[in-house]
Amino acid sequence: MAAAQPVEGASPAKPAWRGGFGKLWTAAVVSRFGDSLRTAALPLLATTLTTDPFLIALVSACGYLPWLLFGLLGGAIADRVDQRRAMWAVDLVRGALVAAFAVAVGAGHASMGLLMALAFALTTLGTLFDNAATALLPSLVPSGALGSANARVMTGQQIAGGFLAAPLVPVLLAVSVAAPYGMDAASYVLAAALVASLRPSAPQRAARKAGSTLRGEIAEGLRTLRADRALRGLCAATTVCNIGMGALIATLVLHITGWLGAGQSGYAATITAYGAGSVAGGLLAQRLARRLGRMGSVLVAGVVQTGCLAAMGTVRALGVTVAAMALFGVMGMVWNVNLTTLMQERSPEAMLGRVSAAFRTLAVAGTPLGALVGGAAAASWGLNTPALLASGLFMVAVAALIPARAA
Template sequence: MWSAAVVSRFGDALRTAALPLIAVRLTDDPFVIASVTACGYLPWLLFGLLGGAVADRVDQRRAMWAVDTLRGTLVACFGLAVGLGHASIGLLIALAFALTSLQTLFDNASTALLPSLVDKEALGSANARLMTGQQLAGGFLAGPFVPLLLAAGAAVPFAADAATYLLAAALVASLRIAAPERRPGPAGSTLRAEAAEGLRALRRDRVLRAVCTATLLCNIGMGALIATLVLHVTGWLHAGNAGFAAAMTAFSAGSLAGGALLAQRVARRFGRVRGLFLGGSVQTASLLLIGTVRQLGVLLLGMVLLGVMSMVWNVNQVTLMQQRSPQAMVGRISAAFRTASTSGAPVGALLGGTVAAVYGLNGPALFAAALFALAVVSLIPALKPDVSVVEPDDGVTTAHVKP
């Protein structure tokens, strides 16, 4: 499963880099080009919760390899259209929408499947290794290959992405695990009703509700920062394109360090919820530095810390959700988390642009710091002593606060 995740993320990074270049060849209309990006978010808002409901109904392993096979076929067909000169902006938008629609099922099924592969006390380490491997493949390894593949032809990155999908499908299909037992649903139960049941379960759990709220606030803040970071670096710091590239590299390097070295250590030392509290506090301080100190070195330090603590947050948030959720509802609760996260990013991007226009190019970083501070405050109810819905035996998930 780790190999499938890493291979698939490598191919996704190739395609993601190639898509904008294909788009600008097909049209110079900024609104149309932006629509391609928007289609990467819209299916999560439309189908994210339903994808979680489907993931809880079906055999997750079969769903994952079937989805990857279909995605590989779609990308291969698009690559063929590009190679034959028949690509169009409409076809590009349709591809982006279809791939993300299928991803709503795949990602939720993957999250729900992991507890069937490893013991619950190993979930934190498994999530850290998955996320670190994906960050390495997508953030570092794929980058140097993009210009080489594009030099070989505009269709080549899509052909490579299709091959990685099909390889990932074969790897997932090779897993030999017993499908988890599922209680039959009530007669006449619909996907909408089952998705609503997942939302109610999330709302009833005080810890997961607080973590979901905090994650939404953080994603709005990160959406605002990332959408305007190029303006912050080139316009406010006057560091040019090289400075922007260095900032993104610093964030990726921090993410790798956070996943490989710190996520589990923080959880063992402080507990998962207090680990989130610590991560959010450090990120708030980092954003304040980025927004107030006009030096490239400080920006790079802040981006490293943001990357480290974002991985600490992601690993512990996902693991906490998997361990506290009833096994039969992991997909639906996962869908609620992801839908909230995805809705936060585009909202944050729009707000970030508005803040930059009104308050200055460093405004989005300070705006993000305020949202992260609110996220930290929203975690306070989750710090109270609590007995989890499905109590894990890993010694780090439930943080007991001393009087």
């Protein structure tokens, strides 16, 4: 049975910065800052180790595979344990792993195998951390403030990752090839200390049945997701959208530098526009939710994103692509904030980790599939084809959302 719903259109409460939410927000932003340093530096490091595109692609694949293998398990464990302790313990382990990696890089012992192992290990630990974080937030803020809290966390992360970390990477690399990874390790330790100081209210969990197993609890989470019409529709729509996103992201640099002929400066302008749009979307998400409701906001976001992708795939002009990606970023953040909030509002508190895991695992599966399809489409029919393919998939996702809106 879904949790009680706040009234759509009501003026929502805002989370207090003092206390638990402020610490969680700071931990999330600091951690994203460090992660962005690492993810920006890793491709540069990989290109010094190999010129084989397949090996470089394997590093990315190792960052997706754990969700497919362990995502459901991570959600079940998140519902069994103290989420705060799980989060800070995971961050300490991740900090130690990245610190060891920084030492290896600084000593000249980096290898493609080591990069793949790091990506796999960090994402494996992330399956527990991310599900626990989604489940922890409702215990730190009033139910009516969830939307505002999610928007503030996601906006802060976007600013930290897209506008603060990226320009710092060249500066750190000029100091030492290992510097970005050392700072990432430090960010994990600081985030762990902040999370460890939280004092959330304990979730209301019924005693586990005798003989209850992780497999049975995972199945219960899947059944709960399937039984909720709105969440089921959102999950299906997000999975289809992620296939389109995978196709677009994998080929975006070719779309801009090849089809548009805009070069690296054009690619940088497009990525910057998307980041700025995402920040603006974080500020807009709650206003749209008050006017249209959460499901209505997600539906509008999908319609607008469909149009943005269609414009990118048909109009051969950098200005149109930059504007389309900025608006795409706005609506992407509107989608993500309201989706996450709906999941937190509609899931039973004691099962939020499992519902989140089921949702994420199914949705994440679409991205690598889309990357493969997008690459094949670009090679066969032209470099603008992935954007058009993504537009069509987003249209299908919007159609899946229409019946879910009435739930």
